[in-house]
Amino acid sequence: MPEDKKKKKIKGDEVALIAKIDIDQASMPLEEIEGEMPVLPLRNMIIFPEIVMPVAIGRRSTLELVKSAYKRKVPVILATQKDAMVEEPDLNDLYPLGVVGRIVRILELPGGTTNALIHTCGPKVKLDSITSSDPYLVGTATPVEENNVTPRSNEFKAIMSTCFDVMKKLHDSMEELGNDFLMALRDMEGDAVRINFICSNFPLEITSKYELLKHDSIKDRAIHLIGYLNEQLEIARLKQNIQMRTREELDKQQREYFLQQQLKNIQDELGNGAESEIDNLRAQGKKKQWSKEVAEIFEKELTKLERINPQSPDYNVQYSYLQNLLALPWNVYTPQSFNIKSAEKTLNHDHYGLEKVKERILEHLAVLKLKGDMKSPILCLYGPPGVGKTSLGRSIASALKRKYVRMSLGGVHDEAEIRGHRKTYIGAMPGRIIKSLIKAGSSNPVIILDEIDKLGASHQGDPSSAMLEVLDPEQNATFHDNYIDIDYDLSNVMFIATANNLGSIPAPLLDRMELIEVSGYITEEKIEIAKRHLIPKAMEANGLTKDNIKLSKGAIEFIIENYTRESGVRELEKKINKVMRRTAYNIALGKDIATGELKAEDIPSCLGPVEYSRDKYQGNEYAGVVTGLAWTAVGGEILFVETSLSRGKGSRLTLTGNLGDVMKESAMLALEYLKAHNDLLNIPDEVFENWNIHIHVPEGAIPKDGPSAGITMVTSLASALTRRKVKNRLAMTGEITLRGKVLPVGGIKEKILAAKRAGIEEIVLCKENKKDIDNIPEIYLKGLTFHYVSDIREVLDIALTDEVVTNAPKLTIPETKKETDNN
Template identity: 70%
Template sequence: QIKTIQDELGRGGQEHEIQEMREKGEQMKWNEETKTMFLKELVKLERTHSQSPDYSVQLNYLQTMLNLPWGKYTMDNLNLKNAEKVLNKDHYGLENVKERILEHLAVLKLKGDMKSPIICLYGPPGVGKTSLGKSVAASLKRKYIRISLGGVHDEAEIRGHRRTYIGAMPGRIIKGLIRAGSSNPVFILDEIDKINSDHQGDPSSALLEVLDPEQNHAFHDNFLDVDYDLSKVMFIATANNLNTIPPPLLDRMELIEVSGYITEEKVEIARKHLVPKTLDANGITKTEIKIPRNTLEVIIDSYTRESGVRELEKRIGKILRKSARQYATKGSFAKNEIKPEDLHDFLGIPEYVRDKYQGNEYAGVVTGLAWTAAGGEILFVETSLSKGKGGKLTLTGNLGNVMKESAMLALEYIKAHAWQ
């Protein structure tokens, strides 16, 4: 009779689902506290009517608990030679980062069990910080999860919502682990320097718990309301500018600078990675069109001004798209080998012209060396004399304090040694 009444009330269908959940729960690798919490919430679900708004929240909570990879870990590939091979195949240069990953693997091989490092790769855009995380996951044979933190301004994005709200969800960290299906993935926290804070909380403060090796073995998500062990997750954060990251968060991460590439490195990256990738994207085989080394050097020097290789990839893409159009229109490629003199037809007038060193023999002209985000430059500092009362030094141009000070020192030196 009770079963008939329950069927009339619409509860009969949920019994089977609850029984399934109970059986799954018994097989999970939970500690006593988590197990007690799960059973308590399951009983609460049994007493809740399926038409009640609380039912969906409760069901979502229990399904999240069952879907999380409690105690599930992928086996790390501890073959150092293989890991080095994977890292070198995908990225040219970046020796510091590769070395740190291989050091971690070596310690893991000796010790058998250790907390994963928390690394922050910082450097200019387009140098391969995000894609490096993918290679690290491939070299370790771990799952790869990436979350973009650019523009995140709500603390609940990291820590989840409390279950008192309808439509409450776990935070991005817990969601990422469910997607990965293991408790030791490589987790990329992309653009960590672009987190914002407002009246809804400060996400960078929530990340302090995630990125602290002393605390993250018991990470507390507001939705889960039980502790979860994140100590085996390898977190790799990426940033362009360290000045916008709060000092306590910066202190918890191991900083590795991923600096810009020099021309020779860009040429190698283009030959090994960008040209084959762009040829494939445009449906052209490598035997049909060739872009030799000297052409790539001219593209880098005259058509791009950057630390990374994104602009270079766009320029190569433009050349190949124009070639594809020629083939589609006339049935053949106008050029099978792109020479430096052909670049004007494909890319137009060179956009950048570098100053050339002309020696320091000219009186009143000195060659200076300048550092920019796009690489080294030379600049000419010129002086001219004019008649007038009193020695007055006029500086023109947008000079920094160091340059102003150098000019003042040069004048004072001349005054002090004029009698010689």
Template identity: 70%
Template structure:
């Protein structure tokens, strides 16, 4: 049907093919007609899909019987005909409204009967353009009456007209080159036709413009107007033809490249088939590995579904590698694969004591866990959180725990992690998707019950990509992590057998819901005695090995190690101590390499100065009790315990102003005001003269003002300092104290007791005043560290003052009563 319709539409249509040369040969001179010659009823030949212009010879294929009768009659009688055009090619018997009004007068030059029953007619248009007025007859063919329209086709001999003709011819040639709708023979015709109205009308007739555009062109009355309009149409059509040509060329190049890649891929596939690495072998290998896995029926079924999905994907598709990577991840996971725990309590205790000195609470918790495992046989692993200052061995403790349990060890650093996908993984729909760190750690450990260290859990961040701390809730909840869901794996995985050990420096930075899921164990700073043992057992042998020394080269005495700790480090842990020991080792290695080594170095404190230079830090020492208002307090810092001095001085002045200096925080300032208010309210307790608070300004100072100080621990120290200054009584020798106060005079407990009392011992203090509730903290400390110290436990400030103040006045004590009496006498005399 489509072919029949095409043949039908071609009937009575213009043919711009190789017949052009034939037409050129039979073309006679242009017939000149007058208006009188075309009066009356004239046969009307209707064309489809083309408009014929004046002066043009054109072959036309004829199919309709009425038209065949018309052309034979016109040829036989040498009769002129009207050559008109239908608006629509579908109409079989057109009426006047179905025809374009403007037509040309022509005649039939020749009729060719072609094989197959088709007839081609050579038509020649005259110089007359007419308008169809009416159709007068239908049988045996169309006839009608017309009126002549003006047609001025004379050439103008000027530069503008010549330029228009040149432009028109150039654009016509460009269009023939760019378009595939015209035969190359058209170029030959353009070269041989005369440069006048015949050339213009030939282009208008034969080029494949739309009928409406051709009709607009034939309606132009002058050759110049037709040229301008034709150039516009040619310009547009040429650009469109060139654009189509470029698109076709690019498309052809893409197809050629795709075909080339396809053939190369086929060759690769054939080579792989020869080598035995085909897709089938790969999928068979996946299934074989899957059969060795100890996974549940649900996981096995999910794995088989994913393998079947892989089979349906073309190996050349990008999705193939994505699916293959996913299946390989599933096979890499240690499903229900566990290492055997070493549940020997003695072995675990031996390993922990060997690797770490001190840390009794942590070791005790691990041994408890092992004991329950030994009795019960199975239990959920604890979620421990070791918190404390840097350098105290929190991370290395996790490695020791894994070694004691004979489990695999994996460390996950969470510092700076701010993307939730780092924990839960990415969905497979994303480009470059991968599992989260938890799943990666299990793949690395190759077991489902490793020890995973979550290092620096307090330093996780959050941003627009999510909150990783919230994602950790499922990981660290013993009630949820038996079905942990990673977005990439998209299957539940049991984490309940994994022992998670988190480390943190600051608990305030960890969200409360996450903190609630962990068992907190404080790893406090080491005291000097512990640091000495750590250095002797671990740090010195390690640095010897790293610097190529042996015991025949160097030996540290206990006093030398203590000297380094006290004078060259200020820390809770032992990182700085390790660096200083390493520096000493390097200096000795330099001596050996320079042939200056004189034998075994048994290092003493004086030798340390030679290697490390001038001491960087100095510890405060007890300064005696010769001054009123100077009391020794105790403070906790991140580097351990320290002693501090609270100094109070009085100066004459009305109003009793209180001045605080020493870079004190808000809490410490409040303690000073509490102390002063308490003494004002209980002045009778110390027999203070009346008016002393109104006539004397008070200045409280804590030395080392460049160091910020805060906390309530100096409360009772400030009360004692004020009381000593106001009474001018001496403070008991070799005494230090710590405790918080209330406005009612109660003494409250404080923290950091172990570090504080050891700082007091190093400073030469022998007596300590503490809150009664801090007695339990003293009982936890080894008796060895308490030797030589006497503790006084109090509940009220009155007890503190009774213990701390002696009845002896300081030298050059101020006689407040005498001074105030003298001032009153002077005021009275002045008034008189």
């Protein structure tokens, strides 16, 4: 039997059963109400006295109460809950007034539900207390006297007649009231019973029903009931008026719909066959998790597509737009991993070093784990080429268990590449951001904005300006693509931009990103990267195994020092691949290949002659030659500053070595300081007037600039002018001021390692650079002694020895000058 027919039959059985019960039977004696009785809490219903009514049983405790009361034939107190959502009500959760009744029958309905047929044969009571709640509520109540005697006056007859007339009008206009309601009302005897039956069964608010229950006189209850019924009748009339107006609008829409259907049928007869495509789009749209506003726009655009002839060019434009709209991952998110230890393990496995970047990602993951929801950060990794900025983005996506998309911005000069074109244009398409989301299939991917510093402006707009909205956490929640023309939430996307040069990025765009420097790798780090990543990758790419070739640590270091000059490891990877290809070539020729490790001396046979040579410390045999430390884009280097003197008038200063403006200024500062403080080194004033000074920095083809050679130039000049030797195996770096102060400089880590490779044992630094030394692992500082200074005098005291160089020119002053001075 169908489910709806079963329900109909059960409802008819209930009405028949209610009709058989003698409603006019005598009331329950008051002595039966004394003492404790079970309390049956009702939800969203109030039962009035002398009524038979079915009650749905939902709670397990209530079911146990009903079965117990039915079996023991004891009365129960029927009290209504103030809040239907409370599962375990107490005295404060129940309305004070209720009624007493008996369980007439328990009905087991299909689907496992249970109904209890209750006859309220007892009086109205006031609930005094709840004495027990296990296994169900038990309490005490006091009977409330109620005047149920029906008046025989004409006034009361008029009241009852009015009540039934209003009920009949409501029955005609309210579908909730079935025919069973009027039939049951007609068969009842007694005006009081009829009034209570209407109060119990008519769909009024619980508060209104409770107000009716509080009336002790049946006449007062009937008068107030008429007021509520008239109010409902007025609401029903308003509903009918609204429905009439709506029906007229629907008739118009239906007419248009029928015409459209006829048009589609005609098109189908003509062989268009577009209906299936539209139905397919509509079916896909119902499965999307988009908002109500987007659903309305989609339906509007789909309706527009239905009206377009499939042979028209506009049909394909509209169809493509709807396909892109469906392809977007509306409210589809990839579940994230909040296992910080696992994420840290993934980052360490994929990349060696880069501690600052890893810490920032783990911090973001920790906050996300605690808060549960936050705006994704906009990170910008900047540094020299080949240090792993782009590949780091893939590792971040893997650590967060998010989808990964790389978006190359190098050479993009059209704003429409970011924001998309208007869909009305021929060949219009969404921007790269929307395309990346479609490709990822998720609204929270990791998107790498590669080479963001290479964006270029043209007459087609400035794409870097379009990126301002994308990379602003306060604005990208409503990112507007010109093609989609609907706001899309990008706040859950984790954007990671990469750049080589921050100077070419506009300031407003730079301000929206959190900058993280990815500095170049030192030799020790490159060796580890080669062993862990580059060599296994190259072996697999060239079909080799560990049995075919092994590279010793010395061989790797030899390649790094003599065949590469870079901050990253891209060139190193090429050289390692070249070694692997040479080995594969020899194996393919059937040559006998030694299976032992390749040593440093074996590398030239694979890579040819040494391509680069690093400067080594050259000793302190000459006055005026001082070792400085410099930072370059390919790492740290040692730098020699040479000063020579020649006789001449006018104290001419010559600077050579392809020096930048800042470095030239440092040389002039150094000379001016020594002129002003010549008494510190016992240099006669006449020396500066009769000797020309030439400062040279070797490797003149390489441009050099920056203030960090300031103290090196002072020391070089002082050594040349005094002929005193510079301390053996000493290097220095620091900026100077005209007052003789030493200022801090950058690139300390790279400079320290360059000094160590060159055989330097002592280094002079500014005191403020001590914090940089503290951040360098101890293993890299082994064998080095640091001198922290704040004034040039301290530098000269440390650097210059008392030993005079014999092969330096002796600074003599012309006799004529001396005689003039004596005179």
